[in-house]
Amino acid sequence: MTMRKMILICCFAFACTWGATAQTRQVHIVSGNDMHAAIDNMPMLSAIVDSLREIDNSLLVFSAGDNRTGNPINDLYSVPSYPMTALMNFIGFDASAFGNHEFDSHQDGLSKVMATSNFPYLCANIKADPVLNIHPQPYMVFDVGGVKVGVLSVVQLGMHGHPDAHPDLMKGLQFTEVEQTISDYLWLRDKVDVFILLSHIGYEDDVKMAEKFPCFDLIIGGHTHTQLKGGEMHNGVLVTQNVNKLKRVTYITLDVKDGKVVGKRAENIDVQGYPKKNEVVQTIVDYFNSNPEFKRQLAVAITDFSSYEELGCMMCDAMISEAGADFALENYGGVRYEEKPAGPFTVDDVLRLDPFGNQCVEMSLTGKEFKDMLISCYDNSEGLFPFVGGVTCEVIFNKKDTTKIDDVRIFTLDGKKINMKKKYNVVTNSYVAAICDAPRADQGHDIGKICSDMLIAFLEKQKTIDYKGVKRLKFVK
Numbered sequence: 001m002t003m004r005k006m007i008l009i010c011c012f013a014f015a016c017t018w019g020a021t022a023q024t025r026q027v028h029i030v031s032g033n034d035m036h037a038a039i040d041n042m043p044m045l046s047a048i049v050d051s052l053r054e055i056d057n058s059l060l061v062f063s064a065g066d067n068r069t070g071n072p073i074n075d076l077y078s079v080p081s082y083p084m085t086a087l088m089n090f091i092g093f094d095a096s097a098f099g100n101h102e103f104d105s106h107q108d109g110l111s112k113v114m115a116t117s118n119f120p121y122l123c124a125n126i127k128a129d130p131v132l133n134i135h136p137q138p139y140m141v142f143d144v145g146g147v148k149v150g151v152l153s154v155v156q157l158g159m160h161g162h163p164d165a166h167p168d169l170m171k172g173l174q175f176t177e178v179e180q181t182i183s184d185y186l187w188l189r190d191k192v193d194v195f196i197l198l199s200h201i202g203y204e205d206d207v208k209m210a211e212k213f214p215c216f217d218l219i220i221g222g223h224t225h226t227q228l229k230g231g232e233m234h235n236g237v238l239v240t241q242n243v244n245k246l247k248r249v250t251y252i253t254l255d256v257k258d259g260k261v262v263g264k265r266a267e268n269i270d271v272q273g274y275p276k277k278n279e280v281v282q283t284i285v286d287y288f289n290s291n292p293e294f295k296r297q298l299a300v301a302i303t304d305f306s307s308y309e310e311l312g313c314m315m316c317d318a319m320i321s322e323a324g325a326d327f328a329l330e331n332y333g334g335v336r337y338e339e340k341p342a343g344p345f346t347v348d349d350v351l352r353l354d355p356f357g358n359q360c361v362e363m364s365l366t367g368k369e370f371k372d373m374l375i376s377c378y379d380n381s382e383g384l385f386p387f388v389g390g391v392t393c394e395v396i397f398n399k400k401d402t403t404k405i406d407d408v409r410i411f412t413l414d415g416k417k418i419n420m421k422k423k424y425n426v427v428t429n430s431y432v433a434a435i436c437d438a439p440r441a442d443q444g445h446d447i448g449k450i451c452s453d454m455l456i457a458f459l460e461k462q463k464t465i466d467y468k469g470v471k472r473l474k475f476v477k
Contacts, residue, residue, distance in 0.1 A: 025147045029060045029252040033222030034244035036070030039285050041246040042087045044271050046278035049091055058144045064222030065099025065200035072351035073288050080105050081113045083288040089118040098123040098155045099200045100163035107132045122153035125181040129172035147256050150192030152185050154178045156201040156223055159380055167434045189215045193259045210237035217261040231266035238264045247272045294348035298459035303468035305340035310467040316389025318458035325427040327391050332384035354452040358429035363444035367420040371408050376438035388472050397477040
């Protein structure tokens, strides 16, 4: 064999070896979910993304929805949600799912958020009236160093066939069922090397989709704020999700060879405790945080709040006090944080606790209608019983199916049973009034007051508050 032939053979062997190696690529992703306008953690997130982009400048950054609602600095900005949108633009998000709270911006507000975002909003199971100018893409394909990464997105639907938000915010929008929608887009699997579901349907449903559709390589989830340790493997599909308010994100690595994912792993990154900040982002956040009205003290909590129920009871008491009502109810999801240390209770604290801007609705209900409304609120809140004011409740669950309520015994605060036939003046927020479809003669009327404003007025009158250990719900299973 001549020297020339040996060189050609060696070169060919090297080229084949190099080609095989070249077929192995890595796709790196940072994913967050349910950030709820936690703008104070964005400087740390930016530093994390900056450091990872130094390693791989093709890093993808995704949000699994609920970017807004929970911080008045963002939600009550002159252009609602602009602070969060501006910060996500600066960091360089590649795409976001719709969460149910994206719709809190109202139809026109959501249109503005999408128009000012430098990244696409993805959602395959929504169809909007063209006049609303809400046009999410159902999916998107990203080219990562020659690897085609397909991302399909869906949003959860509640009992009424739309995401968990006020029904008035759904006008002009139509939604299709999640599983059917995914089935309609399975053809995308054959067009890409990596197939991702960017979902806002909750952990349990993510697991169900992994069992039903093993063609996905990865599901990036949100909605239930489920903290997973890195990720979980279900039916060969990697499922990830984090707790809310940007405390953590997930760093995902996918190994791709010959057009297939051959390795996948995920790890959590602590955002809140990250030792570095992007100082430019910090300056932007400081600017957004500079409104002094939100820091105004309303009252002083002389003890800690340590549960959703303690805070929910205070919210109900505020509605009763400001409306002159007999009873009140507040849906579990209407109480947006669980703990509050003793000390000043500010405007900011109120608007973080109740960020929705719901109106107070008053209705005349018999004791039986009130009981049925409590059960309806439970059913529409995915098995979470509402908080109450003016009464205590003993909730009796079915012994065979402990998710179903057999009865609710309702007592006045002095321990007497309420009269099932007597009419009572009941107040709640407009969301509860809209979603609770138990039969009642009086559908209620708006009293012209926003619930959060009523809580502000209540606290200003109280000066000091103490709800330590307050419990008005007893559950019997």
